Amino acid sequence: xxxTDDTPADPALSSLRxxxxxxxxxxxPGDGVPExxxxxxxxxxxxxxxxDLAAPPRVRPPVDSxxxxxxxxxxxxxxxxxxxxxxxxxxxxxxxxxxxxxxxYAGTPAPDGMAGLDLSEKAVGxxxxxxxxxxGRRAEVHGPEHFLDLWQEVSAVSVPLYEPTAGRPAxxxxxxxxxxxxxxxxxxxxxAEATAHAIETELLGRARPPERVLLDAYLRRRAEGAxxxxxxxxxxxxxxxxxxxxxxxxxxWLERHATAVxxxxxxxxxxxxxxxxxxxxxxxxxxxxAVPGGEIPVPEDEFAVPDSAGLTVRMTRLVHRGEVxxxxxxxxxxxxxxxxxxxxxxxxxxxxxxxxRPWRLTVSRATELARAVEPLLLIGEPGVGKTALARAxxxxxxxxxxxxxxxxxxxxxxxxxxxxxxxxxxxxxxxxGAPPLLLRHAERLGQADVAALLSLLAERPAVPLVAxxxxxxxxxxxxxRLLDILAARSVTxxxxxxxxxxxxxxxxxxxxxxxxxxxxxxxxxDARRALEQHTWPGNVAELAHVVREVADHRRxxxxxxxxxxxxxxxxxPATRRLSGIERAERTAIxxxxxxxxxxxxxxxxxxGIGRATLYRKLRAYGMDQA
Numbered sequence: 350x351x352x353t354d355d356t357p358a359d360p361a362l363s364s365l366r367x368x369x370x371x372x373x374x375x376x377x378p379g380d381g382v383p384e385x386x387x388x389x390x391x392x393x394x395x396x397x398x399x400x401d402l403a404a405p406p407r408v409r410p411p412v413d414s415x416x417x418x419x420x421x422x423x424x425x426x427x428x429x430x431x432x433x434x435x436x437x438x439x440x441x442x443x444x445x446x447x448x449x450x451x452x453x454y455a456g457t458p459a460p461d462g463m464a465g466l467d468l469s470e471k472a473v474g475x476x477x478x479x480x481x482x483x484x485g486r487r488a489e490v491h492g493p494e495h496f497l498d499l500w501q502e503v504s505a506v507s508v509p510l511y512e513p514t515a516g517r518p519a520x521x522x523x524x525x526x527x528x529x530x531x532x533x534x535x536x537x538x539x540x541a542e543a544t545a546h547a548i549e550t551e552l553l554g555r556a557r558p559p560e561r562v563l564l565d566a567y568l569r570r571r572a573e574g575a576x577x578x579x580x581x582x583x584x585x586x587x588x589x590x591x592x593x594x595x596x597x598x599x600x601x602w603l604e605r606h607a608t609a610v611x612x613x614x615x616x617x618x619x620x621x622x623x624x625x626x627x628x629x630x631x632x633x634x635x636x637x638x639a640v641p642g643g644e645i646p647v648p649e650d651e652f653a654v655p656d657s658a659g660l661t662v663r664m665t666r667l668v669h670r671g672e673v674x675x676x677x678x679x680x681x682x683x684x685x686x687x688x689x690x691x692x693x694x695x696x697x698x699x700x701x702x703x704x705x706r707p708w709r710l711t712v713s714r715a716t717e718l719a720r721a722v723e724p725l726l727l728i729g730e731p732g733v734g735k736t737a738l739a740r741a742x743x744x745x746x747x748x749x750x751x752x753x754x755x756x757x758x759x760x761x762x763x764x765x766x767x768x769x770x771x772x773x774x775x776x777x778x779x780x781x782g783a784p785p786l787l788l789r790h791a792e793r794l795g796q797a798d799v800a801a802l803l804s805l806l807a808e809r810p811a812v813p814l815v816a817x818x819x820x821x822x823x824x825x826x827x828x829x830r831l832l833d834i835l836a837a838r839s840v841t842x843x844x845x846x847x848x849x850x851x852x853x854x855x856x857x858x859x860x861x862x863x864x865x866x867x868x869x870x871x872x873x874x875d876a877r878r879a880l881e882q883h884t885w886p887g888n889v890a891e892l893a894h895v896v897r898e899v900a901d902h903r904r905x906x907x908x909x910x911x912x913x914x915x916x917x918x919x920x921x922p923a924t925r926r927l928s929g930i931e932r933a934e935r936t937a938i939x940x941x942x943x944x945x946x947x948x949x950x951x952x953x954x955x956x957g958i959g960r961a962t963l964y965r966k967l968r969a970y971g972m973d974q975a
Contacts, residue, residue, distance in 0.1 A: 362491060362493055362528070364381050365382065365386075366492075366501075368382045368493075369493045372387075380910070384873060384874050384875055385874075389496070390475065390496055392470065392474075393470065393475060398472065398473060398496060398497075400474075401498050402473065402497050402499060404466070404499070406466070406467045407465045407466055407467065408466075409465065410445055410464055411445070414441060415555070416520050416552070417441075417447045417448060419548060419552045420510075421448065423547045423551060424437065424548075427450075427544050435524060435525065435526050435537055436450065437450045437451050437522070437523070437525075437544070438468075438523040439520060439521075439523075440482075441519065442482065442517075442518055442520055443469065444467065444478055444482060444521075445467060445469075446465060447464060449463035449464065473496070473497055475490060475494060476495060476496075476505065477489055477523060478521045481518075481521045481523075482509060482518050482520075482521055485509055486509065487507065487541070488507050489507075489538070490505055491505075491528060491535075492504060503527070504526050504527070504528045504535055505523055505524070505525045505526075505535075506523065506524050506535040506538045507521045507522065507541065509521045509545070510545055510552070512552065513556045513561075519552070522541050522544045522548065523541065524538075524540050524544075559581070559675070560581075562667055562674060562675075563581055563586070563667060563677075564586070566665075566677050567579035567586045567677060570677060570679060575588070575679045575680070576590035576594050576679065577590075577678065577679050577680070578600065578677070580603060580676055581611075581675035582608045591678075591680055595680065606676075607675065607676045611674075662680055664678050665677045665678075698738075699744065700737055700740070701737065701738065701741055702851065702854045702855050702857075702858040703848060704851065704854065706848075707843035708843060708851055712738070714840050715727070718840065719742040719815075722785075723810070723812070724806070724812055724835050725814070725816070725838050725839070726815075726816050726817075726832070726836060726838065727815065727840055728818050728840070728841045729819065729844070729888075730886075732845075732887045732888035732889050732891055733845065733888045734842060734888070735789075735819075735842055736789055743815060751784060752767055752784050752785070752786050752787070753787045754786065754789065755790060756788065756789065756791060756794045756795070757790040757793045759793075761795070764786075764797075764801055768801040768802060768804070768805040771809070771812060772805055772808060772809070783813055784813070785815065786813065787815050788816040790819065791817060791831075791832065792821075792824060799827045799828050800827065802814075803827065803834075816835060818835075844885065845891075846885050849880075849881040852877065852892070853877060855889060856872055856880075870899065871907070872908055872909045873908040873911070875911045876908070876909050876914060878911075879911045880895075880914070883918050895914070895915060895918065915947070916942040917940070920939065920971070931970070934966070935970045938963070938966060938967070938970070938972070941955050941956050949964070
C-alpha cells in the first residue's frame with residue numbers, strides 16, 4: 350500500500366489486484382483497500398485516464414532546467430551503480446520527466462527515453478512521484494496500487510527535492526524496480542534518499558551568494574529553536590513556529606520593513622566601512638522592533654495579548670560584501686509565551702470542544718462579557734451548544750450553582766420566584782452571592798415570567814442572568830422588549846455547518862464512554878468527509894444523535910465507514926445547482942428515508958409517491974449510489 354514514511358510495503362498484494370479488478374468492473378473495491386488508494390483510483394477515473402495507456406503522454410520539457418543542470422552530475426555518477434533490474438527517474442515540480450537511467454522503464458530505452466513524459470496524476474493516475482510532490486514526503490507505490498495496467502509489475506519509491514531558498518519541492522527522484530510479492534520494503538529507498546540529498550546539496554551550492562547567506566542565517570536560527578522569518582524584499586522563508594505565531598498582516602508588515610531596510614541601506618550603519626566583506630549577522634547589533642497591537646491590524650482569528658503588550662521581534666540585518674542583502678526577524682520569547690497564554694485562556698472553559706475561528710471568536714467574546722455580573726443572552730439555532738456554553742460561563746464566574754429554568758417545560762412561577770428573591774436581597778449581596786439564573790428557551794417564556802423579568806431589570810439592570818434564545822418563533826411585544834434589552838449583551842453561536850473543522854474533535858468528545866464490551870468509535874476519512882458535507886440542521890445535538898445511533902447499531906469492527914452512516918449522511922451533495930423546489934423536495938426525501946430507517950418503500954408511502962417515482966428522484970438528485 351502507499352506509504353509516506355518508513356512503513357514497509359505490504360507484501361500481500363493479491364487482494365489489491367482483486368480489488369482493482371472489481372473497481373474497473375464498476376463495483377466497490379471492498380473494505381480491504383486503503384482509502385487513499387481507492388480515492389486515487391477514483392481521481393484518475395475522474396480525470397479520464399485510460400487504464401490501458403500504452404505509454405505516458407509526452408509534453409514539452411522545460412528548456413535549460415536549473416534542476417536538471419544541478420542534478421545531472423549526481424545522476425550520471427549514480428546511474429552506473431544501478432543493478433540491471435533498477436531504474437532512476439528525475440521529474441520537475443510539474444511531474445515532467447527530465448532524465449532517466451538504468452532499467453528500461455515503461456517500455457522506453459535508457460538513459461533519456463523518458464525525458465518529456467508527463468507523469469502527473471492527471472495524465473497517468475496514481476504514482477509515487479506525483480504523491481511525493483503532493484505530500485512533500487517520501488512515497489512508495491507498488492504494483493496494483495498503480496492505476497495503469499502498464500505499471501502493475503513495477504514498484505517505485507520517490508523522494509521530493511526541495512528548493513534551497515523557497516522551501517517547496519522543485520522535483521522528485523524516483524527509483525523503480527520490478528515488483529516482488531515477498532518484499533518488505535523497497536530496495537531502492539536508501540538510494541533515492543541519498544540521491545535526493547546529493548542533488549539538494551548541488552542546488553544549495555548553485556544558489557546565488559546573497560541567497561546562500563540568507564538561507565544560512567535562517568537555518569542557523571532554526572537550529573537554535575527560534576521562530577524566525579528571513580526576508581530579502583522579494584521572497585521570505587518562514588519557520589513553522591513563526592507561521593503559527595505571526596498573522597499574515599504582521600508578516601506583510603515585516604516584509605515592508607525589510608524592503609525599507611534594503612532601500613535605505615546606503616545611509617544606514619550596516620553599509621559603513623566597518624562592516625567588512627561577508628560579515629555574518631551576529632556581528633551587527635540587533636534592531637529591536639516593537640509591533641504594537643494597535644498599529645498592526647491583527648485579524649480576528651488571532652487572540653489579543655491578555656496584558657495588552659505588543660508583539661516584539663528582533664530584526665537583524667544581513668550583510669554580504671558590504672551590502673545589506675536582507676534581514677532575519679526572530680520572535681522574542683515573551684511574544685511566544687503571550688501567544689501560548691492566549692491559547693490557554695480559551696481552554697479555561699470546561700466541556701467545550703472546538704478550535705475553529707468562528708467558535709474561538711464566539712467563546713472569546715462570551716468569556717469577556719461573562720466576567721461582569723450582568724445579563725447575557727446566547728443566541729443560536731437549535732443544538733448549537735448554547736446551554737453548554739452558558740454552564741461553562743457560569744462556572745467561570747465561580748458563583749453559587751445556578752438555578753436552571755427551561756421555559757419550554759412551562760413550569761409556572763419559577764422565574765417570578767427567582768426575581769422576587771433577588772429583588773428582596775440588599776444590593777451588595779445580590780451582586781456577590783445570589784445564585785444566577787440559567788434561563789433556557791427564552792422565546793418560550795410566558796407572560797408572567799416576562800413581566801417579572803422586565804420589572805427586575807428596570808429596578809436592577811445588573812442581574813446574574815444567562816438566557817438562551819432560538820430565533821424563529823413569533824414574539825409578542827413584551828417578549829420583544831425583553832429580548833431587545835438583553836441583546837445589548839449578546840453572543841450569537843455559529844451553526845455547525847460554519848465550523849465543520851471542529852467535527853473531528855467533536856466526534857472524539859461526544860461519546861462520553863464506549864458501550865460495554867465495545868471499543869471507542871473511530872472514523873474513516875471517507876466517513877468524516879461525509880459528515881463534513883452534511884448541512885446539520887440540528888447542529889451539534891444532531892451530530893451527537895448520529896454518534897449514538899451508529900454506536901448502538903454497528904456490528905462491524907474498525908473505523909466507521911461511510912456506508913454505516915444514516916442514509917441522509919451517506920449521500921453526497923447535489924452534483925448540480927438545484928432550484929428552491931428541488932432543494933425542498935430533496936430535503937423531504939432525505940428526511941423520510943431517515944425517519945423510516947432507509948426503507949424506501951415506507952419512505953415513498955409517507956411521501957405519497959410510488960417506489961418507482963422515488964427511485965427516479967433518487968437518481969435525478971444523485972442519491973442512488975448511497
